[in-house]
Amino acid sequence: MNFTDELVQWYLNNKRDLPWRNTTDPYVIWLSEIILQQTRVEQGMPYFYRFLEKYPNVSSFAAAHEDEILKLWQGLGYYSRGRNMLKTAQLVQELHSGRFPDSYDELIKLKGIGEYTAAAIASFAANEAKAVVDGNVYRVLARYLGIYEPINSTGGKKTFQKVADDFLNKKFPGLHNQAMMEFGAMLCKPKNPNCGICPIRAGCVAFKTNAVATLPVKLKTVKVRERFFNYFLITEGDTILMNKRGDKDIWANMFDLPMTETDTLLTVEELLKQPEISAVFGNSIKVIEVSPVHKHILTHQRLFVRLIKIEKQPLKMHQNWVKISVQNLHELALPKIIFILLKNIFNL
DNA sequence: ATCCGGGACT
DNA sequence: AGTCCCGGAT
Numbered sequence: 001m002n003f004t005d006e007l008v009q010w011y012l013n014n015k016r017d018l019p020w021r022n023t024t025d026p027y028v029i030w031l032s033e034i035i036l037q038q039t040r041v042e043q044g045m046p047y048f049y050r051f052l053e054k055y056p057n058v059s060s061f062a063a064a065h066e067d068e069i070l071k072l073w074q075g076l077g078y079y080s081r082g083r084n085m086l087k088t089a090q091l092v093q094e095l096h097s098g099r100f101p102d103s104y105d106e107l108i109k110l111k112g113i114g115e116y117t118a119a120a121i122a123s124f125a126a127n128e129a130k131a132v133v134d135g136n137v138y139r140v141l142a143r144y145l146g147i148y149e150p151i152n153s154t155g156g157k158k159t160f161q162k163v164a165d166d167f168l169n170k171k172f173p174g175l176h177n178q179a180m181m182e183f184g185a186m187l188c189k190p191k192n193p194n195c196g197i198c199p200i201r202a203g204c205v206a207f208k209t210n211a212v213a214t215l216p217v218k219l220k221t222v223k224v225r226e227r228f229f230n231y232f233l234i235t236e237g238d239t240i241l242m243n244k245r246g247d248k249d250i251w252a253n254m255f256d257l258p259m260t261e262t263d264t265l266l267t268v269e270e271l272l273k274q275p276e277i278s279a280v281f282g283n284s285i286k287v288i289e290v291s292p293v294h295k296h297i298l299t300h301q302r303l304f305v306r307l308i309k310i311e312k313q314p315l316k317m318h319q320n321w322v323k324i325s326v327q328n329l330h331e332l333a334l335p336k337i338i339f340i341l342l343k344n345i346f347n348l
Numbered sequence: 349a350t351c352c353g354g355g356a357c358t
Numbered sequence: 359a360g361t362c363c364c365g366g367a368t
Binding site: 037078084117134190 | 352353354355356357
């Protein structure tokens with residue numbers, strides 16, 4: 001047997017008996033699919049029953065008030081799903097006279113229905129040959145075929161959609177889609193998949209190469225840290241006070257200017273009240289000029305940088321500080337943003 | 349306490 | 359690319 005036949009066979013023997021299966025009513029399937037987005041079956045189940053009881057058809061749903069929908073949705077999270085459902089129900093009422101569409105091309109136009117949900121409803125309700133690609137499908141295909149392209153990259157999404165389309169059982173697309181997802185949810189799980197009893201492990205690249213735990217590959221969504229750099233421009237004659245950076249942080253061992261980092265954007269007045277600033281520059285700091293705040297993007301940091309020109313005070317020199325003439329600035333390794341800030345002032 | 353999984357919209 | 363949310367796993 002081939003891949004899809006094995007999976008369908010497995011599905012028929014192992015599927016859970018879920019209330020939204022064994023119906024071809026696109027409204028009921030829609031209800032279940034939206035509720036199950038980003039939601040586990042056990043958590044979504046009671047909501048599915050409540051919604052179906054209160055709104056047995058799309059017309060009753062369309063007549064609801066948004067407050068009612070959100071109240072009924074309470075606790076499920078991603079509340080835009082509920083708001084989009086109401087819009088879609090009203091749209092179906094107007095455009096399709098209350099008959100919920102079951103073709104991919106009509107479904108995809110509706111609010112809150114993307115590629116996955118359109119393919120799911122169209123294939124389950126009308127056996128349209130559209131392959132679903134959800135988290136389960138990504139995982140099953142990545143492992144079985146040994147695809148290392150990240151599933152959350154733009155190219156990866158294209159690749160996996162194409163592979164899923166190629167593998168789709170064109171005779172029984174609904175059954176095939178259900179089987180792929182149920183297999184991923186029940187057997188080919190993210191953690192501790194049951195490879196020991198897997199019917200397709202003989203053809204599974206990940207199983208054969210011991211890569212089940214590493215697939216699928218997902219790009220780390222590096223959470224971006226925000227930092228606020230307040231630089232001080234202090235000149236004396238044609239010299240400028242520069243700072244050689246340490247070797248731990250960004251721009252290791254390069255040159256910038258004396259600065260104070262804050263974790264919020266302070267006004268200049270607030271900034272100058274910071275004790276570590278008066279400790280160095282004294283209490284009567286005269287601000288001559290303040291640059292706009294420049295946003296500088298790094299891989300995992302967002303820097304908000306500004307340059308504050310102050311009148312020279314008798315100051316306590318830091319050991320990493322150096323006075324350098326403006327003519328010699330070009331000899332120092334300057335981070336891009338520092339170069340920009342200085343260039344604006346000195347026409348470097 | 350922190351991380352992870354999961355579709356669609358903007 | 360960032361944002362929306364929660365529950366289960368670690």
